[in-house]
Amino acid sequence: MSSRPVGRLLELEYRILELAASAQTPDRTVYGFQLARELADGSTNSLIGHGTLYKALGRLSTMGMLEWTWEADAVSESAGRPRRRLYAITGEGEVALRSRPTAPRVVSTRPVTA
Amino acid sequence: MRWVEFYTRGLPDEVATGRREELLADLHDQSAEADELGVAPARVARQVTVRALKGAPADIAWRRAQLRLASSSGPMRSDGLFGAAIVGAALMTLLGIVTLLRGLHVGTGSPILWSTVQAFVAVVVGTATAGCALVMIARPRTRFLGALWAGGAAQLLILSGLEVLTPTSTVLAFASATEPALRTCALAASVGVGLFYLAIALAWMPPLRNAKATE
Numbered sequence: 001m002s003s004r005p006v007g008r009l010l011e012l013e014y015r016i017l018e019l020a021a022s023a024q025t026p027d028r029t030v031y032g033f034q035l036a037r038e039l040a041d042g043s044t045n046s047l048i049g050h051g052t053l054y055k056a057l058g059r060l061s062t063m064g065m066l067e068w069t070w071e072a073d074a075v076s077e078s079a080g081r082p083r084r085r086l087y088a089i090t091g092e093g094e095v096a097l098r099s100r101p102t103a104p105r106v107v108s109t110r111p112v113t114a
Numbered sequence: 115m116r117w118v119e120f121y122t123r124g125l126p127d128e129v130a131t132g133r134r135e136e137l138l139a140d141l142h143d144q145s146a147e148a149d150e151l152g153v154a155p156a157r158v159a160r161q162v163t164v165r166a167l168k169g170a171p172a173d174i175a176w177r178r179a180q181l182r183l184a185s186s187s188g189p190m191r192s193d194g195l196f197g198a199a200i201v202g203a204a205l206m207t208l209l210g211i212v213t214l215l216r217g218l219h220v221g222t223g224s225p226i227l228w229s230t231v232q233a234f235v236a237v238v239v240g241t242a243t244a245g246c247a248l249v250m251i252a253r254p255r256t257r258f259l260g261a262l263w264a265g266g267a268a269q270l271l272i273l274s275g276l277e278v279l280t281p282t283s284t285v286l287a288f289a290s291a292t293e294p295a296l297r298t299c300a301l302a303a304s305v306g307v308g309l310f311y312l313a314i315a316l317a318w319m320p321p322l323r324n325a326k327a328t329e
Contacts, residue, residue: 031139032139032140032143036144048169049168049170049172050166051169051170051174053169054133076139081146082142084136
């Protein structure tokens, strides 16, 4: 549920798009906890709430700015952890990022890596 | 995970499972990183709790959005609620009209009590309210208000209708005189129908315009 006009993004959503756009992994994807860490600038003391993060990711996906896929079972099983949902920025997301109304805010200069 | 089980209950399996799996992976990743950094388990547990609390309003908002989506994409469920609401409002309108006609018919030539006149006026207002509710429920944009109006109409129609109909019906007059619980039953029915429409109104409640998007 959102009362915002369709297409209008929150600062958090722009930051998520920025991080997804700067993903350095081979498949250029990011995942939940990685984003939470990056949004907190590497600190685990001020991690974003789960609900806030996943609601924003869901909204961006619904709007077609992110697309997601589940990590291959073989990868997660070999790493001995639950499979992650991997997000990648779409062309539409890149356009939204470029046409951001205010000056983009630098959230992190470090490359995003898994 | 108890919290995620709570707020994903009743959602479509794919949506609920997706959220649970994603959160499980997140918690695992946080825990694994904490292990690497040598963070005490108690501190990690605190951090996870804080994250869950901070995101709780967004979880609830997300749940509501998912329920709304499921409701609008599930014709059976949506139509069932709509059908029940519209049939109820139509029945109340009909009941009100029949009550008024019978009340007018008996009113001619017999002494009229002031309390019956008051009840008659309440039935007139209740019937008009039920009719308006019927029209409003039929229109998607006013459905929420229509459900509220229908709940209000029930409060006016049932008890006052009984008051108007009692002098017109031998059976009702007899039952009213011999069974004191009749009025209590009518009151219970009135509250029940009111609650029924309140629940429907809550299900159809539009998003608050001035509500800030949950950060």
